[in-house]
Amino acid sequence: MNDVNEFVAYTNSILNGLDHDIDLGNRQNYFKFLWKQNRLLAFPHSVYSSYHKAILMLEKKANITKRSVSGSHVEATLNDFLYNIYYCKKNNMKSLHLHGKVQELFRTIRRFKALEYIVIIPVLNMKIEQPITIGNVEFVNLTPEKILELRTGRNIDTMQMTRVDERKLVKDFQGDSRHPTAAITIVVSSDSTKAEELAIQIVDQALNVLRFYIHAFRGIIKGEELKEVSRTVLISNITDKQEFVPSQELCNMIDRDNPDETIDNETLQLLKNKEINKLDRLLIMPIDGLSPLQRDVLDALFWIGNAEKDVNPTDKLVKYVAALDTLLSQDRRDKSETVAKRYTAIMNQHSTKSEVVEAYCKIKNYYTFRNNVLHAGLRYADPSILKDVLQDVRNILFELLLYADSHKTVLELLETIFPIREKIYEDIERCNLCVNVF
Numbered sequence: 001m002n003d004v005n006e007f008v009a010y011t012n013s014i015l016n017g018l019d020h021d022i023d024l025g026n027r028q029n030y031f032k033f034l035w036k037q038n039r040l041l042a043f044p045h046s047v048y049s050s051y052h053k054a055i056l057m058l059e060k061k062a063n064i065t066k067r068s069v070s071g072s073h074v075e076a077t078l079n080d081f082l083y084n085i086y087y088c089k090k091n092n093m094k095s096l097h098l099h100g101k102v103q104e105l106f107r108t109i110r111r112f113k114a115l116e117y118i119v120i121i122p123v124l125n126m127k128i129e130q131p132i133t134i135g136n137v138e139f140v141n142l143t144p145e146k147i148l149e150l151r152t153g154r155n156i157d158t159m160q161m162t163r164v165d166e167r168k169l170v171k172d173f174q175g176d177s178r179h180p181t182a183a184i185t186i187v188v189s190s191d192s193t194k195a196e197e198l199a200i201q202i203v204d205q206a207l208n209v210l211r212f213y214i215h216a217f218r219g220i221i222k223g224e225e226l227k228e229v230s231r232t233v234l235i236s237n238i239t240d241k242q243e244f245v246p247s248q249e250l251c252n253m254i255d256r257d258n259p260d261e262t263i264d265n266e267t268l269q270l271l272k273n274k275e276i277n278k279l280d281r282l283l284i285m286p287i288d289g290l291s292p293l294q295r296d297v298l299d300a301l302f303w304i305g306n307a308e309k310d311v312n313p314t315d316k317l318v319k320y321v322a323a324l325d326t327l328l329s330q331d332r333r334d335k336s337e338t339v340a341k342r343y344t345a346i347m348n349q350h351s352t353k354s355e356v357v358e359a360y361c362k363i364k365n366y367y368t369f370r371n372n373v374l375h376a377g378l379r380y381a382d383p384s385i386l387k388d389v390l391q392d393v394r395n396i397l398f399e400l401l402l403y404a405d406s407h408k409t410v411l412e413l414l415e416t417i418f419p420i421r422e423k424i425y426e427d428i429e430r431c432n433l434c435v436n437v438f
Helices: 002-017 024-029 045-063 071-090 098-110 144-154 163-174 192-213 265-273 276-284 292-308 313-328 335-347 353-376 383-401 410-416 422-431
Strands: 030-036 039-044 115-124 126-128 132-134 137-141 181-189 234-237 261-263
Touching: 002 039, 002 045, 002 071, 002 098, 024 030, 030 045, 030 071, 039 045, 039 071, 045 071, 045 098, 071 098, 071 192, 115 144, 115 163, 115 192, 126 137, 126 181, 132 192, 132 265, 132 276, 137 192, 144 163, 181 192, 192 234, 192 276, 192 292, 261 265, 265 276, 276 292, 292 313, 292 383, 292 410, 313 335, 313 353, 313 383, 335 353, 335 383, 335 410, 353 383, 353 422
Parallel strands: 126 261
Antiparallel strands: 030 039, 115 181, 115 234, 132 137, 137 181
């Protein structure tokens, strides 16, 4: 009952602060306007704190069910509640029991329906000659035939569809991009806004797989190249059999000076030879079913993929080192030494002492460089250094992938297969064999 009492206090604070005589000439005094049924509610800045706290409480209630709910959906539900309560009180309705109404609102929030959505997201700088599926994402060349396949396969608005509609969907989706390249995925959410947000995260991680395997891969989600710019995304509610609809405005910014990445039979075979299926299996597993090592691999993949989208070399290096941290530090405070020891234990298990020393010092020097970037303002990275860091990060990730299904943690892997030869590292530190090359 404490939550109910707290929310009632927020509600009363908001209702008591609402203006009865709204002066639109003083818009700066309000942080929000709500039009509903030809009536207007204006929220002055004085009630913002209560309004914000009410939203946060409702979001926590919604998350209890572990269903994906967007903030906008929660806010719309609160606004409906406030509107109804406001006009009930204004009309002096005796039947209004605020505590009961709040309990009813909490039940509504907890019972948001879980719906399935097909989300189709445009991808720039990528040409699909052969469809490819990575995790739960299918990358295709979007055509009227593909739209028809999706519709008929899910029985979505099949009675009203026409060939003209399908062609228009593809044309609007492509805009002025060179190719109508689409990433298609299915997500579960309470509303289309959250569905789009989840789908973009899933698609970007699938693109991170391509960024990891293909050097300088340039495919990006449309709209990502500009700040605060909308994307064209087609969303269809599978559960309620609703039509495909564009969720936002068109955004078409392509790099005309560089060729697109082409996904063809040769690319597919290359990825297969590099055992992309190992990452593919991890991507389709539920999060709570992943081991710590598997989660670390996917987190490192995110850092590597995110770095590939950067144009600043030092920003790239910081993210590559973050990937090393994710894979090997496991929250140890002495990160550079821990990561260097673990890296060489795994990658240089049968190397000579001089080779181990060289690799150990190189990894430690990456951290020196990273610290100079973050704390000393260094803004230049030699391309050869950047290339070395990326190669080392890729090598360790490939190696850990081999054991991701058989070992739960990096520590377990070190204890059972790759013991750290402490004597070597003691000699390195005692003799000061590492020289800072940066």
